[in-house]
Amino acid sequence: MSHTTELPTLVAFVTSFFVVLGAGIALIGSAGLLRFKTFYERVHAPTLGTTLGTGLVLIASTVMFSALELRATLHEFLVAIFTIVTTPVTFVLLVRAALHRDSAEGHDPTVEKN
DSSP states (O other), rough: OOOOSSSSSHHHHHHHHHHHHHHHHHHHHHHHHHHHSHHHHHHHHHHHHHHHHHHHHHHHHHHHHHHTTOOSHHHHHHHHHHHHHHHHHHHHHHHHHHHHHHHTEEEEEEEEOO
């Protein structure tokens, strides 16, 4: 069962724009994971990429399925809320655990290692 013949051209362009933009931002976040050197720098880029990239892909999904079903879809809003809430909380917990570990080992996280 294919809905491609029923999807208006404008909706297809808007959907593809948001999907490509969201995937690009997630890719930039992944590149930041490889580029940065310390744990504290590495954890920041994927967190932002995940939150914004997932949000844009969910916007695309909402636009497409709302146009196909002719009603607002709430599934994407629930996924977006859970992503927006859980990703920053996970970020904070990881950084606090790393700070605790570094302070217990006597390392100063503000000093960059060569």
